[in-house]
Amino acid sequence: MSTTPIRTAVIPAAGLGTRLLPFTKAVPKEMLPIGDMPVIEHTVRELVASGITDITIVVSGRKDLVQQHFRPDDDLLLQLTTAGKDELAAAVRAVVDLNARISWVYQDGPYGNGTPIVNAASRLGSEPVMVLWPDDVFVSKVPRAQQLMDAYAITGAPVLALMPMDPADAPRYGVPIVEKDQGGGRLLVSGLVEKPKVEDAPSAYAAIGGYVITAPIIAELEQQTHRWYEHRKGEVYLTDAINAHAAKHPVFGQVLEGTWWDTGSRLDYLKAQIAAAFAHREFGPELRQFAIDLGAHADPDATI
Secondary structure (H helix, E strand, O other), X not given: OOOXXXXXXXXXXXXXXXXXXXXXXXXXXXXXXXXOEEHHHHHHHHHHHOXXXXXXXXXXXXXXXXXXXXXXXXXXXXXXHHOOOHHHHHHHHHHHOOOOEEEEEEOOOOOOOOHHHHHHHHHOOOOOEEEEOOOEEEXXXXXXXXXXXXXXXXXXXXXXXXEEOOHHHHHHOEEEEEEEEOOOOEEEEEEEEEOOOHHHOOOOEEEEEEEEEOHHHHHHHHHHHHHHHHHOOOOOOHHHHHHHHHOOOOEEXXXXXXXXXXXXXXXXXXXXXXXXXXXXXXXXXXXXXHHHHXXXXXXXXXXX
């Protein structure tokens, strides 16, 4: 199937990070470190590795640190190079030289995760768009974004990122209604049920933070926004726009290959930190031994 290539992405990064308070009162959740870089840099690098270099990050006025991280800092580079800290200077320079054209939009409008996409819409045109949440870390041989792009190239329709889930976790996620398994991990879906009860979950998959959305879905989000301003009720959610589109048009889910951590969750954030630490080329072996020793002599009352 001939499809328009995906060249742009939106990263909604205006959330408050309430699940990680009080730390996120001052530090944006997108700047929490995973390994040697903040979580949002993992997302940007994933997009660049998949060939997407036009990236719009939607922020609030509380997210100056996010913008500062990707902004050139000639004074810092001069200080590091003058001190002979060339390796650190190269690491700082690499953030700016990511081969990505990053633009910034301030979020404005009703509550809901569809609002940042509406805010970015004027920059998107009519082409398909990748949407990734900045508090997700996905580790795989093929980047999550590339897996979604490959599925879009085959289907020519909106694609949702899916992962198998423990049925007990259904109340935490959007759960797809699966109509047909088309092979290769591609599932034809007729919509999403947001955070269903365990007994009401329509499938054993969770929709995680990754989407290929098309112009009709963005148009549906814009209509939702217009209705909100008329009535000042409800919220603007991407799930609602996807469900409205799926009622008349094909929508697919792609079951991803890899490991996913929702770093907006305290437990998953700690798991991602540990996994990154164990995988560290320099410190990993010592940290793995430290974990073994700590487990053998752990004092549950010794807290930090």
